[in-house]
Amino acid sequence: MQKRATIVSSSVATILVIVKLIVGIISGSVAVLASAIDSGLDLAVSLFNYFAVTNAEKPASEKFNYGLGKVEAIAAVIEGVIITMSGLFIGYKAIMKIIHPEPITHLDASIGVMLLSIVMTGALVAYLNHVAKVTQNMVIKSDALHYKTDLLSNGAILISLAVIYFTDFFMVDAILGILIAIYIIYSAYELIHEGILMLLDVALEDEIVEKIKEVIVSEPGITDYHWLKTRKAGSDYFVDVHLVFNPEMSLLEAHRIGDNVEEKIKVIDPKADWLINIHLDPYDDSEINVEETGQFAGSSSK
Template sequence: MTPKKATLIASSIASLLALVKLVVGLMSGSVAVLASAIDSLLDVIISVFNFFALHKSEQPANQKFNYGYGKIESLASLVEGFIIGCSGGYILYEAIGKIISKEHIIELNQTIGVMVFSLVMTLGLVSFLSIMVKKSKNQVLEADLLHYKTDLLSNGGVLLSLAIIYWTDWQIVDAILGIIVALYVMFSAFGIVKKGVLNLLDRSIDEELSQKIETTLKNSPISSYHGLKSRISGNTLFMEVHLVFDENISLLEAHNLSEEIEEKLAQNDTTLHWVILSHLDPYDDSIAKD
């Protein structure tokens, strides 16, 4: 299954949850359920946005965009994080308003039933997206997964608060939980925005993959290497490295060896598309410049 199909499934489930929770939230007066409904509605908008972002990012490079459209995924992640942060701010606003107005929840039994249904559906969606992220390592799906994990936590918290209200009639629990969920959502949004910004700024690959690359290069039939650079754009890893060979080696032999090295490098993560630019040097020109 492709990442685009995964986003369609996510948006369909989010649409159903948003509709059900919105109706019950308005009927019951629960700020936590209403906040959850608004969050699910935002999920729909975000998933649809992600679908079109993925569709565009998969288009091949052209004369205008020589390196493709992979950065659109980072841009989509950035927008998604901003929207999630805004939803957290709205939840916080509603929760504080309920504390001031001291409104009570009505139709408590139906509200609990809806949140149980929502919790089960969201758990299934999180499990599905977790599998898809492991397979594709797609940044947009990863942001979606984080968002739905946040939903899972908030749904569980809402259900717990409703149970406490059911047994104790402590109505303020609903608002307190709303504040906690809001703060957590805004914190999660910050992480998504930060990652999107770093990728747009061409941050190098993560330390674990970088170590694997260096190990592969050290075990290769070359004298040394230097000038190693890398960045991620969508699902493509762009890498540049200078490979130092013995000065007596033929150009053809050095070329063939460099291709073998590039193939070994790409085996470090087969979920990524590798674009490697190898400079073939007869000596370490990084030392010569010094």
């Protein structure tokens, strides 16, 4: 499903690049031309996303023991940087238009192509949001957000062309170009931020961590826990925790309880691929381990 989504977005971007570029050059509209360039970057990003999704889906191997889920984070960072660069270029073109104003021609064609762009992009955003919701794939989420910014900017461009059509106020084209550039750069920040956090092994959302703790403390037979650590790579959620049991409890029973905890944690988000590592302790050795290793002790029940 993820691969099909990237193919669909690449196809839509290709059509829009060709149509917008032709009309943008003929009309002289910096907003339409900027939109064409943005669609060209959309195409490059969608092609890259196809590569990212294909590799992220590969299973763990002898060389990559934890899989390639972080390819999604790398793709998000790269996509965010590309979006930022496109925003800077659009801003530059808009400023140049203010310094050297030029009239816009072929307004009918420009308005028509922006209407076509809004319809196609709107349908694509709805489709990508559906795929992202089903798969929880970060690359598809990034792509959906990217095209959502396109949808909003296309709507703004259409309004500016309508203003020019009825009032001949050509400067609105350049002014709107600057506003679009600022919005595009702002929208890219979220992609870059989320991708970098994943690359730095940020913990799972607080809500999910709290649910994990609830599962542990509510499980009969567990007297304590420590060294609870979480992270994610794409749709893979990693959980490490030490569970403390009564020393007299058999290893078989402790292992059974640990399995119950694993299964209950997986129910928290059935769409995620959980990789849970549970260590069974007959007593709380968290302070000893911290003193010996100097490592972060993770969340604890204390």
